[in-house]
Amino acid sequence: MCGMSQQPPGRSTAARPARPDASMSLLTNVMEHSLDDGYAEAAARDGVEGRNGLPRSLRGRLWLAAGVVLATLVVTVGAVQAQMDAPTLARERGELVERVEDDTAAADTLQQRVDELRGTVGEMQREALERHGGDQAELIALLSGATPVEGPGVELTVDDAKGAGGGGGGPRADTGFSDTGRVRDRDMQRIVNGMWSAGAEAVSINGQRLTALSAIRAAGDAILVDNKPLAPPYDVLAVGDGSELADAFKDSVDGRYLQVLKENYGVRYSISEQDQVRLPAAASLIVRTAEPVKTEKGSTS
The missing domain is CATH 1.20.5 (Single alpha-helices involved in coiled-coils or other helix-helix interfaces)
Structure with missing residues (x-):
């Protein structure tokens, strides 16, 4: 014998050719079994039982x-x-x-x-x-705001910066209005005090006559003058010597303060001399009197 092993009949030593899609077995399985077996069984069972969502019992x-x-x-x-x-x-x-x-x-x-x-x-x-009032009745009435007054003076118009309404920073953003481009109550206080200091005989804001007891305050976003809200622009009229009053206000601390507001925050203002301005009387006057108070020893103070 030659010692050579014989192959069983019908068997070939040549390797079987691989399937063309052998490297895509996972994809092939997904394509052939697109529906999970459990879902398929449930669908088949529902089809056989004929379930329609309604109870089958009479009760x-x-x-x-x-x-x-x-x-x-x-x-x-x-x-x-x-x-x-x-x-x-x-x-x-x-x-x-x-x-x-x-x-x-x-x-x-x-x-x-x-x-x-x-x-x-x-x-x-x-x-x-x-x-x-005696001989000074007219002067007392003028200074107290009891009567209307007209004469030469100045007109100062103050308005918010263009586009005021957004947030801002700086030293004016600590209280009150959040926007530094808006005119505040304390700004108007300084302006009015500057007018008085410059020699104004009578002052009004938007037709509101100011007296020694007038208050300029803020309520929300509004400026109140004697508890009456005003809307910008704020028109300040002052009676006095027009040219001297305007120059004195511009050179005052409060006038320079207004100029700083214009340069740094965009607050708008204009001042002009007027040959004739008319201010109304104050809406109401509060008359106050002082009386001596007796001490324990009977003396007065």
């Missing part, structure tokens, strides 16, 4: 019918109740609107009455000042 179907009838009954009763209550609600709303209108009319009437009484009191105060 279940009766409960379902009862629920539908109850829901329909609730919706119907709610709609009927709403329709029945609609006239009542409309009547109550009409009554409320009528009450608001009546109260508003009553408040307007009271405000008108207050304005009339305030005018009467102011007139009596002015007459009292003129009657008891």
